[in-house]
Amino acid sequence: MLSRLNFVDVLRLIVDIALVSYVIYRFLLLIRGTRAVQLLKGLAMLVVASVVAEKLQLTVINWILTQLRLVIVVALPVVFQPELRRALEQLGRGKFFARPFTLLGTEDMARVITEVVRAVQVLAKGKTGALIVMERETGLNDYIETGIRVDAVISAELLINLFVPLTPFHDGAAIIRGDRVVAAGCFLPLSDSPYLSKQLGTRHRAALGLSEISDAVVIVVSEETGAVSVAEGGKLTRFLDEKNLRELLQSLLLPQSNHGSSFWPWRS
8 A cells, every 4th residue: 555655656746747847848938039038047147146145154145135036026027028928828729728720721721821922922022011910829800900801812912912002001911810811901019129130120020019929920021122031929030932931831830740840940
């Protein structure tokens, strides 16, 4: 009986450690490439300094660091607010609560990707600015309502015409849900990241801003250079050619079993 209890206790401990390790791993993935990494490094330095001060009996420094701990506990929820919000959104998009981001089959989604890539290549060659949003699990109704309803089956020709200069749709975003363009001329929230390059304009800030608060995939065509970028998960992948754009969209929108690694080393 004793050995049986010991086995159960060991098994419980293993499960406990495994769950905590997985949570920490997911948290590190969540903050990777964000300013939260630098904040965590600063917190780690404070912890090390506190331990050293306590060991060396540096009374004043130890007292100051102790007071800082109280300030940090209060400040953490504020400092990490974007990351905490993203973590809660991802929790809400878990298997038990998530709605499928599309009812399309693999072939239909592949066709949507093909049409988007075709349109982007034409827009890029003509240096026509564009902002194309592909909705996934997070609903974008709040942003759809800021634009003009289109509700049309997606095609490269439709997307190209939506971004013709000096039209009502040109400066806004086109939002795709499934295989339909539901709205165009939509306004998106701008990213307030201080680390974004000054060379990037409002379209890129809008793309990053939406990707920071949702799981949408946002494609940007620069009006100045014709360069193609994709924002997803608060990260911006720039200077994509046709092949790389197609592969990236496939890795994000099609079942992962059909594709290789989704690691893109040129993300910034």
